[in-house]
Amino acid sequence: MAEALTVADEPMLFDRLESEPTDALLQLIALAKADPRPDKIDVGVGVYRDAAGGTPILRAVKAAERILVETQETKAYLGSAGDTRFVDLIRPIVFGEKGARDERIVGVQTPGGCGALRLGADLIDKANSDARIFVGQPTWPNHGPLIECAGVEMVKVPYYDTRSRRILFDEMMEALKEARPGDLVLLHGCCHNPTGADLSLDQWREVADFIARRGLVPYVDLAYQGLGNGLEADAQGTRLVVEAAEQALVAQSCDKNFGVYRERTGSLFVKASSKAGAETVFGNLLQLARTMWSMPPDHGAAIVHTILDDPELRADWNAELKEMCARIRSLRARLSAYDERLAFIDRQNGMFSMLPLSRDAVLELRESHGIYMADSGRFNVVGLSDENVDRFAAAVVEKLDG
Ligand code: PMP
Numbered sequence: 001m002a003e004a005l006t007v008a009d010e011p012m013l014f015d016r017l018e019s020e021p022t023d024a025l026l027q028l029i030a031l032a033k034a035d036p037r038p039d040k041i042d043v044g045v046g047v048y049r050d051a052a053g054g055t056p057i058l059r060a061v062k063a064a065e066r067i068l069v070e071t072q073e074t075k076a077y078l079g080s081a082g083d084t085r086f087v088d089l090i091r092p093i094v095f096g097e098k099g100a101r102d103e104r105i106v107g108v109q110t111p112g113g114c115g116a117l118r119l120g121a122d123l124i125d126k127a128n129s130d131a132r133i134f135v136g137q138p139t140w141p142n143h144g145p146l147i148e149c150a151g152v153e154m155v156k157v158p159y160y161d162t163r164s165r166r167i168l169f170d171e172m173m174e175a176l177k178e179a180r181p182g183d184l185v186l187l188h189g190c191c192h193n194p195t196g197a198d199l200s201l202d203q204w205r206e207v208a209d210f211i212a213r214r215g216l217v218p219y220v221d222l223a224y225q226g227l228g229n230g231l232e233a234d235a236q237g238t239r240l241v242v243e244a245a246e247q248a249l250v251a252q253s254c255d256k257n258f259g260v261y262r263e264r265t266g267s268l269f270v271k272a273s274s275k276a277g278a279e280t281v282f283g284n285l286l287q288l289a290r291t292m293w294s295m296p297p298d299h300g301a302a303i304v305h306t307i308l309d310d311p312e313l314r315a316d317w318n319a320e321l322k323e324m325c326a327r328i329r330s331l332r333a334r335l336s337a338y339d340e341r342l343a344f345i346d347r348q349n350g351m352f353s354m355l356p357l358s359r360d361a362v363l364e365l366r367e368s369h370g371i372y373m374a375d376s377g378r379f380n381v382v383g384l385s386d387e388n389v390d391r392f393a394a395a396v397v398e399k400l401d402g
Contacts, residue, residue: 025141025374032372040370041392043383046193046351047261048227048324053385058259060317064306072302078295080286082109086301087267089308093231094222094252094269096239105242106282107269108289109296113223113253114146116268120219120249121150122288123270123281124184133184133219136160136172138354138376140193143186143221155179160195162377163356163402165344167197173210181215187241189222189250190234191350194378198228198349204237208244218245223253226321227328228349231257246273254304256351257321263300324382331381331389338393341400345381354378361399369395 025044032042047055081087087107092100099105110116124131133147136159147154157175158168176185187207192198199207211218218241225234242248253266268285272278289296307313328351336346345353357365357377365371371392373379384392 037370041388042372043379044372049382058320060307060313064303080289082296083301086305090267103275104278105271106278107267108285109301110266110268111296112255112264112266116251116266117146119268121147121152125151133186134179135186160197162354179216184217184219186219189220189238190228191224194352196348196353204240208241212244217247219249221251224256224350226257227325260300264297265300328382331384334389335393339397351380351382356401
């Protein structure tokens with residue numbers, strides 16, 4: 001008789017899994033959708049919304065897609081680095097013309113900012129499994145999982161206090177003294193998510209100097225370039241730290257500033273100590289990418305490449321980006337002007353800010369006003385419209401913790 005191949009008491013493979021909690025933000029989106037109140041306000045979801053409440057495809061993107069349909073001749077493999085022309089076009093936008101010529105910086109296309117962050121974390125782990133990443137708190141909730149999945153230890157340091165509405169700069173710098181040479185510091189290039197609170201240029205200079213003196217490696221997450229104060233202004237901090245540091249990483253995303261979220265469009269740039277070192281890094285990036293996605297999806301990068309290579313489309317994209325940025329700034333100004341306790345919002349950047357609200361207050365706003373925001377008090381400024389911004393402000397100031 002054939003021997004039984006399974007042991008009856010042992011659970012089968014997938015029965016060993018524990019259930020994972022549903023993503024809180026996705027749950028919030030579903031709740032907001034199911035709310036029948038016509039005047040509900042969804043400031044939970046993290047995408048740009050126009051005055052009509054939609055997230056339309058940019059004109060320049062549509063035009064580029066038409067060109068691609070007409071002219072693209074093959075879908076054959078491109079390789080693990082993705083669309084290299086796309087990477088070359090993104091380079092000066094991130095690093096400026098001078099920085100873009102630095103041969104110590106190499107880049108590859110990735111599936112969005114998430115892919116870039118994960119690839120960077122894997123590269124760090126491969127280079128030195130003892131290296132740690134220092135991350136200011138609070139931060140985007142996916143930073144921890146992306147870093148830790150790659151096996152890199154994350155060290156939390158203070159960054160922002162919601163109640164006093166200020167960056168805890170001295171506290172952060174003090175905590176960073178724990179970092180050893182070769183450790184990394186994660187920095188939001190602009191439009192800090194979830195707080196909207198960005199370092200001033202003087203603070204960036206101080207961080208850059210500290211990093212350089214201590215042999216630390218900046219790891220910049222640049223997911224919202226152009227949505228804070230414009231493409232150039234939003235890159236200043238990134239350029240300062242990358243120039244000052246001997247080695248650095250920049251995880252870049254086009255998903256927000258080109259509005260191509262689901263196309264998963266981004267890149268990872270790495271600065272090594274020398275041109276030869278950069279070539280070694282590049283080879284390692286290709287090998288790591290090969291084991292995860294082999295090659296990044298092409299369509300988003302092809303769109304961006306087509307836009308940036310065409311002066312007219314590029315100018316139109318610039319105009320549309322400026323429009324998005326101006327709309328965010330104008331909503332921030334409206335909220336700030338409403339009440340002194342909301343004045344901090346205009347000093348912050350990008351789509352998000354955090355309100356000092358208790359969890360109960362967030363729930364009450366949901367139930368009695370149909371206002372949907374994350375339990376942390378993070379809200380998407382641009383989820384508001386000219387019509388409901390005052391109603392939103394009136395409801396939240398009632399409930400502020402301080
Ligand atoms: N970094 C931050 C701070 C983000 O908010 C996001 C997206 N929400 C990303 C990275 C990832 O962007 P992508 O959608 O391009 O993966």
